[in-house]
Amino acid sequence: MAMNGDGVHGLDRETVAPSEAKHTNGTPSKSKIACENGEADIHAAKQNGTKRRTPTDTFSFTAEPTIEDIRRMQAEFTDERDWNQFHQPRNLLLAMVGEVGEVSELFQWRGEVTEGLPGWTDSEREHLAHELSDVLIYLVELAEKCHIDLPQAVLCKMALNRLKYPASKVHGSSKKYTEYKD
Numbered sequence: 201m202a203m204n205g206d207g208v209h210g211l212d213r214e215t216v217a218p219s220e221a222k223h224t225n226g227t228p229s230k231s232k233i234a235c236e237n238g239e240a241d242i243h244a245a246k247q248n249g250t251k252r253r254t255p256t257d258t259f260s261f262t263a264e265p266t267i268e269d270i271r272r273m274q275a276e277f278t279d280e281r282d283w284n285q286f287h288q289p290r291n292l293l294l295a296m297v298g299e300v301g302e303v304s305e306l307f308q309w310r311g312e313v314t315e316g317l318p319g320w321t322d323s324e325r326e327h328l329a330h331e332l333s334d335v336l337i338y339l340v341e342l343a344e345k346c347h348i349d350l351p352q353a354v355l356c357k358m359a360l361n362r363l364k365y366p367a368s369k370v371h372g373s374s375k376k377y378t379e380y381k382d
């Protein structure tokens with residue numbers, strides 16, 4: 201039986217970056233504070249997110265289904281087929297990686313592809329939409345089966361990314377954070 205929302209525990213944020221979770225004096229670490237501020241970040245992103253791009257660059261998603269909606273729909277799909285018995289974390293991981301391979305196949309041998317995929321046919325776009333959806337569906341179910349609250353984990357990880365890559369420091373550079381000297 202697939203888990204309902206009650207069975208999915210929230211992410212223990214201290215497991216996201218265990219080595220950084222607390223300073224030795226017991227005060228919360230920067231990363232823990234960053235994770236806790238994630239909720240505020242989402243509102244700021246909603247207000248500022250599209251301002252930095254020109255109108256021709258903007259593309260946005262519809263609001264639904266949410267990640268939780270996707271988790272629930274996939275749980276119903278597997279329950280109806282008695283497939284939960286096959287959907288352990290490792291199998292889901294392998295299935296997801298297989299679907300990532302199918303996405304890669306669509307880009308294979310095309311050379312660089314620019315944003316918006318100019319030149320792709322409707323059928324190629326539809327195929328890509330299907331394969332990307334397969335990846336997302338398996339990713340969401342994998343997170344569920346690992347008891348990772350994916351939306352909260354994403355908020356937390358983005359907050360950590362902002363700490364690791366301050367815009368003022370890395371603007372316009374694609375260097376890995378380990379390449380910065382200070």
Ligand SMILES: Nc1ccn([C@H]2C[C@H](O)[C@@H](COP(=O)(O)OP(=O)(O)OP(=O)(O)O)O2)c(=O)n1
Nearest residue numbers: 277278283286299302330331333334335337338
């Ligand atoms: N045991 C399974 C089999 C399928 N699916 C669901 C999740 C994916 O969204 C989709 C994957 O189906 P396929 O394995 O048939 O893969 P494709 O749809 O990519 O078909 P193909 O490999 O022919 O492109 O169906 C699932 O949850 N569990």
